[in-house]
């Protein structure tokens with residue numbers, strides 16, 4: 001009979017304690033002096049792994065992008081943990097504190113507000129600092145909007161380019177987008193609801209015939225996936241304001257039929 005492990009499952013605001021039988025092999029204790037990169041849900045609160053929950057439960061410290069936000073997650077998991085904030089404005093300063101604590105043998109779980117730390121979220125500097133100090137870094141993988149959107153898009157994932165958010169300033173933005181649209185493979189971008197219409201207009205200008213997939217509010221109640229050209233998708237917003245979170249995928253230029261390729265002006 002395998003070892004019984006108590007796993008906390010939660011839905012809505014209620015916490016349900018259930019006995020789940022897991023083989024002891026899954027229960028590797030946290031290694032002192034390790035930085036754990038723990039993915040958290042991007043919407044649906046069920047999207048957190050058993051290992052992520054255990055890591056959060058057993059670590060000495062949670063380094064969170066926003067301690068209030070992560071506090072809500074921890075509360076839902078029934079955990080009371082010591083937290084420090086590690087956001088983009090203090091990441092450099094926090095790196096040295098985190099490295100010192102790791103050197104003393106602490107186990108630290110790094111989490112962002114949603115999804116995978118380091119993907120358009122703080123994390124990279126802390127990872128770099130830990131690696132430079134010869135410390136262990138371990139991934140506790142899970143939800144990531146990029147991967148969720150790419151895999152459901154129907155577009156090729158054999159080769160893709162992810163560049164997170166485009167620059168906000170017009171000049172830099174136009175040159176970056178133009179360079180990205182020349183690359184082979186599927187292009188994956190993150191975009192805010194305030195700039196999604198601007199991006200669709202930019203894509204109408206540059207690649208009017210490319211197939212786009214817009215993944216909105218992934219894993220959430222009002223998830224929507226739109227497929228079509230930029231003009232077709234823009235028309236859906238003719239009389240409503242875009243809301244929520246968006247991943248924008250642009251099909252590879254190679255995927256177009258020859259007569260459409262000539263319409264690419266990016």
Ligand code: SAM
Pocket residue numbers: 042043112114115116117118119120121143144145146189190191192215216217218219220245246247
């Ligand atoms: N670290 C996160 C990840 O692993 O995906 C990304 C964080 S980044 C600050 C936030 C952006 O990710 C949003 O503006 C949106 O472009 C994308 N995103 C995050 N959650 C999403 C969701 N549920 N649906 C669609 N896009 C999402």
